[in-house]
Amino acid sequence: MSILVNKDTKIIVQGFTGKEGTFHASQCLEYGSQIVGGVTPGKGGQEHLGKPVFNTVSEAVKTTGATVSMIFVPPAFVADAVMEAADAGIELAVIITEGAPVKDMMYAKMYASKKGMSTIGPNCPGIITAEECKIGIMPGNIFKKGNVGLISKSGTLTYEASHQVVQEGFGITTAVGIGGDPIIGLSYKQLLPMFEADPETEAIVMIGEIGGDLEIQAAEFIKENISKPVVAFIAGQTAPKGKRMGHAGAIISGGSGTAAEKMEALEKAGVKVVVSPADIGKAVKEVLS
Amino acid sequence: MNIHEYQAKQIFQKYGVPTPRGRVAFSVNEAVEAARELGGDLWVVKAQIHAGGRGLGGGVKLAKSLEEVEEHAKNILGMTLVTHQTGPEGKLVQKVYIEEGADIKSEFYLGMLLDRAAEMPVMMASTEGGMEIEKVAEETPEKIVKVNIDPAIGFQGYHGRELAFGLGLPKEEVGTFIKFAKALYDVYMDNDAELIEINPLIKTGDGKFLALDAKMGFDDNALGRHQDIEDMRDLSEEEPTEVEAKKYGLSYVKLDGNVGCMVNGAGLSMATMDIIKHEGGEPANFLDVGGGANPETVAKGFEIILEDPNVKAIFVNIFGGIVRCDRVANGILEATKMTEVNVPVVVRLDGTNAQEAAEILRNANIENIITAENLADGAKKVVEAAKGE
Numbered sequence: 001m002s003i004l005v006n007k008d009t010k011i012i013v014q015g016f017t018g019k020e021g022t023f024h025a026s027q028c029l030e031y032g033s034q035i036v037g038g039v040t041p042g043k044g045g046q047e048h049l050g051k052p053v054f055n056t057v058s059e060a061v062k063t064t065g066a067t068v069s070m071i072f073v074p075p076a077f078v079a080d081a082v083m084e085a086a087d088a089g090i091e092l093a094v095i096i097t098e099g100a101p102v103k104d105m106m107y108a109k110m111y112a113s114k115k116g117m118s119t120i121g122p123n124c125p126g127i128i129t130a131e132e133c134k135i136g137i138m139p140g141n142i143f144k145k146g147n148v149g150l151i152s153k154s155g156t157l158t159y160e161a162s163h164q165v166v167q168e169g170f171g172i173t174t175a176v177g178i179g180g181d182p183i184i185g186l187s188y189k190q191l192l193p194m195f196e197a198d199p200e201t202e203a204i205v206m207i208g209e210i211g212g213d214l215e216i217q218a219a220e221f222i223k224e225n226i227s228k229p230v231v232a233f234i235a236g237q238t239a240p241k242g243k244r245m246g247h248a249g250a251i252i253s254g255g256s257g258t259a260a261e262k263m264e265a266l267e268k269a270g271v272k273v274v275v276s277p278a279d280i281g282k283a284v285k286e287v288l289s
Numbered sequence: 290m291n292i293h294e295y296q297a298k299q300i301f302q303k304y305g306v307p308t309p310r311g312r313v314a315f316s317v318n319e320a321v322e323a324a325r326e327l328g329g330d331l332w333v334v335k336a337q338i339h340a341g342g343r344g345l346g347g348g349v350k351l352a353k354s355l356e357e358v359e360e361h362a363k364n365i366l367g368m369t370l371v372t373h374q375t376g377p378e379g380k381l382v383q384k385v386y387i388e389e390g391a392d393i394k395s396e397f398y399l400g401m402l403l404d405r406a407a408e409m410p411v412m413m414a415s416t417e418g419g420m421e422i423e424k425v426a427e428e429t430p431e432k433i434v435k436v437n438i439d440p441a442i443g444f445q446g447y448h449g450r451e452l453a454f455g456l457g458l459p460k461e462e463v464g465t466f467i468k469f470a471k472a473l474y475d476v477y478m479d480n481d482a483e484l485i486e487i488n489p490l491i492k493t494g495d496g497k498f499l500a501l502d503a504k505m506g507f508d509d510n511a512l513g514r515h516q517d518i519e520d521m522r523d524l525s526e527e528e529p530t531e532v533e534a535k536k537y538g539l540s541y542v543k544l545d546g547n548v549g550c551m552v553n554g555a556g557l558s559m560a561t562m563d564i565i566k567h568e569g570g571e572p573a574n575f576l577d578v579g580g581g582a583n584p585e586t587v588a589k590g591f592e593i594i595l596e597d598p599n600v601k602a603i604f605v606n607i608f609g610g611i612v613r614c615d616r617v618a619n620g621i622l623e624a625t626k627m628t629e630v631n632v633p634v635v636v637r638l639d640g641t642n643a644q645e646a647a648e649i650l651r652n653a654n655i656e657n658i659i660t661a662e663n664l665a666d667g668a669k670k671v672v673e674a675a676k677g678e
Binding site: 027075076099100101102103104106107109110137138139141142152153154155156157158159160163180182183207209210212213217233235236237238239240259275276277278279 | 403405406408409440441478481483508510511513514542544552553554555556557559560561562563564565566567572575608609610611639640641663664665668
């Protein structure tokens with residue numbers, strides 16, 4: 001078992017024939033993901049990586065029966081791509097592209113939820129169900145199959161966490177990189193109950209960072225609804241106020257959104273919070289034994 | 290990206306958000322000329338820097354004659370203005386804004402930004418004009434009125450009424466206020482603003498609302514479709530090293546410690562700063578070299594880190610994924626040939642092909658490169674190295 005995606009998930013790629021789309025789609029195919037085609041307007045009818053190319057998402061969905069789209073289009077076209085996917089009946093859009101304007105994401109997410117489509121990202125590594133299905137840009141070999149669910153705002157920190165979990169002798173069910181932008185799709189609050197319901201997941205690792213209050217919302221949710229052990233790390237404990245730390249959303253404004261307040265809220269909710277990012281694996285071992 | 294008050298007011302005027310009349314001046318002569326052109330018998334000379342609290346720092350002065358305009362402009366232009374937002378080093382004032390004096394009857398605060406939880410903009414108003422809004426929010430939150438505006442419906446009359454009545458405005462002034470707020474909403478949405486603050490928003494003796502101050506920040510990701518705003522960028526207001534880093538696709542923020550960091554990924558970069566602190570050291574910077582970590586970016590990274598004379602050791606923490614560690618290791622060796630690195634460098638490479646990478650670094654046998662087993666080991670070693678142990 002896993003959450004959201006598995007070995008049978010049918011995927012299309014928007015921005016299929018571009019440089020990034022091509023490279024990562026071929027890596028996903030190599031991993032075993034069921035990429036059934038892609039969309040590049042104007043290149044419909046061609047074949048790419050051995051899969052059909054379509055002009056529109058609706059055509060791709062009708063022909064292939066895909067339910068998930070992996071989006072690699074340039075930042076200015078992300079909103080258009082997300083809305084097109086939503087209109088075509090895609091159930092989950094995984095938006096890898098970095099640099100989409102906030103206003104665009106606001107409209108895109110609004111329309112996606114109207115159409116009942118979930119989104120992951122933007123500006124994220126994607127989602128992977130270990131040894132079954134990789135939809136994104138993460139190095140697949142780092143995610144060994146196991147019983148830990150992973151939710152993270154950061155890409156490389158996701159790999160770091162998974163690596164530590166594996167080194168302690170455990171593995172991953174599904175890992176979701178939710179992205180660090182001000183407006184993102186699925187977040188802790190929506191993903192936690194999925195892991196709670198997944199029989200194979202026995203513990204959950206959540207990695208957050210400064211800015212916004214998603215981690216605080218998660219803490220409140222965990223207190224009431226999550227019975228499985230949760231380990232958390234919040235990046236940016238040493239970040240100065242008012243400075244953007246790489247991710248568009250990683251900024252402490254007016255004293256709120258600090259790592260300290262998030263860590264405190266999570267601890268109060270019964271989460272095992274680690275201060276050092278090197279202790280994530282050890283903490284998982286502790287809660288599982 | 291942030292802009293100056295005078296630039297924000299230019300945008301306001303285009304959208305019909307009323308402001309006092311004013312002119313920007315880059316010299317004392319221009320300042321006097323601007324005051325003469327504006328006419329009247331009361332002016333305000335305002336330092337133009339990207340920071341709040343200018344009045345308290347002596348950067349905003351009232352002038353009752355052209356001689357006083359000249360005197361204030363002389364004092365303010367070229368001064369290093371220190372406010373609570375500039376840090377102790379202050380900011381050099383290179384331009385002043387000369388504005389006609391206003392007849393202030395009452396002061397308010399009006400601001401707009403993204404409400405991340407609601408995923409839509411929020412407009413905030415307060416009767417505590419002139420005060421720092423963060424302070425008001427902390428001490429007297431009941432004095433702030435907030436209204437979320439769903440962009441699907443846009444700014445409606447009721448949004449304005451909630452704010453106007455929330456501020457306790459008499460009903461004959463509500464209509465004028467709503468017009469003002471509606472125009473401000475258009476400024477925010479049309480220009481992909483990230484933040485607008487009018488503090489204070491004033492009501493004049495004859496019942497008009499005017500933006501006496503104006504602060505605007507923009508979504509960097511949207512600047513591609515706003516050339517007019519990109520043109521307003523004032524590089525002298527930005528940290529030169531951060532600007533230089535950006536040119537090479539690096540994201541750099543200077544901090545106060547002595548342990549330099551070079552990391553791939555924003556989250557891991559922050560986590561690296563955290564673990565350095567955890568091990569008893571102080572990070573000198575945040576530096577995300579992005580996914581590539583090729584020789585050129587690594588070399589540039591070293592150069593940028595070493596521009597800070599406080600740096601006593603550098604921690605290179607790369608988690609190799611798709612980019613294999615052996616390639617990164619070779620990149621680091623290349624980089625040390627391209628730029629002189631005269632402090633100890635602790636390298637932690639983990640992930641794909643980490644073993645091969647360790648081998649490459651060991652065989653290269655470079656004196657000041659110290660390899661680390663994992664994140665914790667690397668942090669410990671670099672903190673020790675920075676202390677000279």
